[in-house]
Amino acid sequence: MAQSELTIDLGAICTNWRALAQMSAGDTAAVVKANAYGLGAKRVSQALAKAGARTFFVAMAEEGATVRNALGPGPTIGVFGGHMEGDAALIRDANLVPMINSIDQMLRHVEALPGHPFGIQLDSGMNRLGMEAGEWSALRDIALSQKPVLVMSHLACADEPGHGMNAFQLQTFRQMTDGINAPRSLGATGGTLLGAEYHFDMTRPGIGLYGGLPYIEAVPVVTLSIPVIQVRDVNPGESVGYGNRWVARVPGKIATISAGYADGILRAMGPKAYVWAGESRCKIVGRISMDLIGVDVSALKDPPDRVELLGQHQSIDSVADAGGTIGYEILTSLGPRYNRTYITA
Numbered sequence: 001m002a003q004s005e006l007t008i009d010l011g012a013i014c015t016n017w018r019a020l021a022q023m024s025a026g027d028t029a030a031v032v033k034a035n036a037y038g039l040g041a042k043r044v045s046q047a048l049a050k051a052g053a054r055t056f057f058v059a060m061a062e063e064g065a066t067v068r069n070a071l072g073p074g075p076t077i078g079v080f081g082g083h084m085e086g087d088a089a090l091i092r093d094a095n096l097v098p099m100i101n102s103i104d105q106m107l108r109h110v111e112a113l114p115g116h117p118f119g120i121q122l123d124s125g126m127n128r129l130g131m132e133a134g135e136w137s138a139l140r141d142i143a144l145s146q147k148p149v150l151v152m153s154h155l156a157c158a159d160e161p162g163h164g165m166n167a168f169q170l171q172t173f174r175q176m177t178d179g180i181n182a183p184r185s186l187g188a189t190g191g192t193l194l195g196a197e198y199h200f201d202m203t204r205p206g207i208g209l210y211g212g213l214p215y216i217e218a219v220p221v222v223t224l225s226i227p228v229i230q231v232r233d234v235n236p237g238e239s240v241g242y243g244n245r246w247v248a249r250v251p252g253k254i255a256t257i258s259a260g261y262a263d264g265i266l267r268a269m270g271p272k273a274y275v276w277a278g279e280s281r282c283k284i285v286g287r288i289s290m291d292l293i294g295v296d297v298s299a300l301k302d303p304p305d306r307v308e309l310l311g312q313h314q315s316i317d318s319v320a321d322a323g324g325t326i327g328y329e330i331l332t333s334l335g336p337r338y339n340r341t342y343i344t345a
């Protein structure tokens with residue numbers, strides 16, 4: 001079988017959630033947007049609900065409906081994108097809680113679904129989503145009289161603890177919300193690690209659950225094992241792959257493995273990336289193709305049957321470094337061709 005094996009450890013996700021919940025001053029939600037960062041919203045949400053998570057967040061209402069199907073009634077499912085045109089039926093039927101981002105969204109929400117729960121998202125400086133101070137002061141009293149279930153904002157630089165933006169956003173959020181009687185939330189994974197000042201009534205970790213930085217103590221969650229299709233000898237001067245980008249200088253052995261950029265193994269990381277054959281690190285050579293990658297296995301006594309791209313030896317963040325990106329993008333790029341296996345919690 002040429003299909004690669006992607007193993008997702010639900011127990012590790014729950015371990016990470018519990019550890020982050022232990023650090024949090026208040027409640028700890030679980031962010032499962034983008035199909036739980038590519039790992040499967042249904043299985044991940046069900047495992048986290050079993051571990052004790054009572055609040056989940058997604059980016060858009062359609063994702064919320066999927067999570068509701070997986071969880072059944074009970075848990076709160078918040079929608080960061082708020083209440084968009086055309087969302088009313090989904091929000092009502094799946095009992096979602098939109099995080100209202102503007103006066104327009106507020107009007108749309110109370111008109112379409114009077115009395116339906118909502119939260120408020122404020123912009124404390126990131127300039128991405130949420131009401132700015134002016135809008136908020138115009139709407140504040142009316143909005144608060146409708147009892148929002150949460151008032152939240154999001155930090156732009158929480159993965160850099162020393163960044164001045166953190167204290168600035170904390171102060172801005174406090175100025176906008178001190179004294180209100182609704183629960184508040186500011187921190188995601190990074191904000192959880194910044195300390196209790198940033199926690200308020202709820203933290204909203206995502207990447208930390210899935211084993212990514214900035215939660216350096218996270219337990220690894222994914223293993224990606226790729227079969228070797230063919231091994232060949234190369235002589236000095238012979239090239240490997242498209243564009244002849246790698247040329248053998250000494251006699252060697254090249255393994256061709258069965259995965260490529262169509263599976264989310266970024267073509268850009270080719271020149272810097274490695275895979276592991278047991279305890280040996282082997283360099284990726286030549287351009288990454290759509291379905292195939294060359295690996296230099298010259299140093300191994302016996303050519304391997306499979307190699308590992310992600311796992312105990314190599315984290316999503318080391319792979320991300322090779323491609324000039326972040327662990328989040330590695331996870332959400334993991335393709336649909338893998339045989340996905342879940343280790344149950």
Ligand SMILES: *Cc1c(COP(=O)(O)O)cnc(C)c1O
Pocket residue numbers: 031033080153154187188189190204205206207208
């Ligand atoms: C994605 C997201 C989160 C989770 O962020 P992580 O860095 O993955 O922990 C929390 N809140 C909002 C508003 C988000 O968009």
